Amino acid sequence: MDNVPSRIGTYEPLIRLASGGMASLYVARHAGAGGFERLVVIKRVHSHLLGNRHFCDMFLEEARISSLIRHQNVVPVIDIAEANAELFLVLEYVESLSLAQLLAAAKEAGELLPPPVVSRILSDALGGLHAAHEALDMRGVSLDVVHRDVSPHNILVDTHGMSSLIDFGIAKAASSLAATGSGHFKGKFRYMAPEQVKQQPLDRRADVFSAGVVLYEALTGRQLFGGDDEGDTVLSVLLTEIPDPSSFAGAISRELDAVAHEALERRRDLRFATAARFREALVEACPPAPTDDVAAIVARLGGDLLAKRREALQEALVRSASRARPLRVVRPLAIALAALFAATGIATAAAVRLHRGHASPPASPSAIATTDAAPTGTAPVVVLPPLDDLGAASARAASRQAPHPRHLPPAPPAPSGDLHRKNPYAAP
Secondary structure, eight states: OTTOOSOBTTEEEEEEEEEOSSEEEEEEEEEOGGGOEEEEEEEEEOGGGTTOHHHHHHHHHHHHHHTTOOOTTBOOEEEEEEETTEEEEEEEOOOEEEHHHHHHHHHHTTOOOOHHHHHHHHHHHHHHHHHHHTOBOTTSOBOOOOOSOOSGGGEEEETTSOEEEOOTTTHHHHHHHHHTTOSTTTTOGGGSOHHHHTTOOOOHHHHHHHHHHHHHHHHHSSOSSOOSSHHHHHHHHHHOOOOOGGGTOTTOOHHHHHHHHHHTOSSGGGSOSSHHHHHHHHHHHSOOOOHHHHHHHHHHHHHHHHHHHHHHHHHHHHHHHHHHHHHHHHHHHHHHHHHHHHHHHHHHHHHHHHHHHTTOOOOOTTOSOEEEOOOTTSOOEEEOOOGGGHHHHHHHHHHOOSOOTTTSOOOOOOOTTOTTOOOTTSOO
8 A cells, every 4th residue: 555554653554545746645543542443544745745854844833733723624633643754644534525526526417516505515614714714822822824725625525414624734835835836736726816826925815715716616516717737727816707606507696606706806805804704604695505415415426435435444444353363362372472481481590500500510401491601790591492392391390309419418507687698509
């Protein structure tokens, strides 16, 4: 699986979920104490980006920021794991489709998402976006978060009909790479605000514009800005006239047209000032559908894709369990053998020390253990017999009584009060 480590700390990658220009996503199992386990998503930055120190620093900085955003419509970063000199972001697993996948499935089926369903998806996403814009650090200081990459690929629509934003941990770093001309941000210019493609200072209103593009495309099923290359796309963002969404879909009201145009105002002073204000206007112009209606559309349009993912996960979990089962059987046996080796080693080492200290005859070939010559002041090196001889040797050791008097004469009696007298037969 793309040379991904079989285990990353307490995480076990199972299947590849998706891959983009900057990172790949994997569903992984997180195992804890007491049989605890759950599914998570691991984001792995592509190896060709790891050498860019500036990118890695900003990537980690934004990951830490995203971990501080707490909202039901934001998928947070819950951990940063390390393996093989690589860093991995760990996020909560949400069984879902991206809005991009949902729109593609609707297009393939020859239909548009109903405006109330679009309103529900976008109102959820705007709620999470506003929470990110308002986020504070642990000292109560504003984080000044700007997502910079609000797009259908970064909005998840789950099987319960709720939507969430992802990728706060990579957006700023990706924007930095785009500014260097590296080309790794190709394809996202059509969701950028005019001030963003001009590389001007950004605030939350840039995200409002991007969310406006997403709203427009979700309502009409059409790409708003584009071109043959990045230069054409930038010119389109700056200059292309924006027709009413209702000109492509009759079910769209004039009020909804007005909301889309205000979100897409190129002069940011005339745009919605906050994502919350955008959300309020959207809900008023087109009341959102219940989440059950959204869940039904996800199941109908994306059911096959979700079923294949579930099947792949089940197969991966079965393989994982089959690999773990022999370990559970072998581990107690290994512990028992280790204890036996330790006990035998201690007994034989003591016998060797006694024989060395009193010039006992050379050990016969049938002795339980032998020792290599060791420097003065160091413990003898104990060489254990083969495992097959261990049972017989242990039996002989157990049946053997005290050493023969010819080799061990009786010790002189010690004064009854001297508890610290040295054993006269201990090795010098």
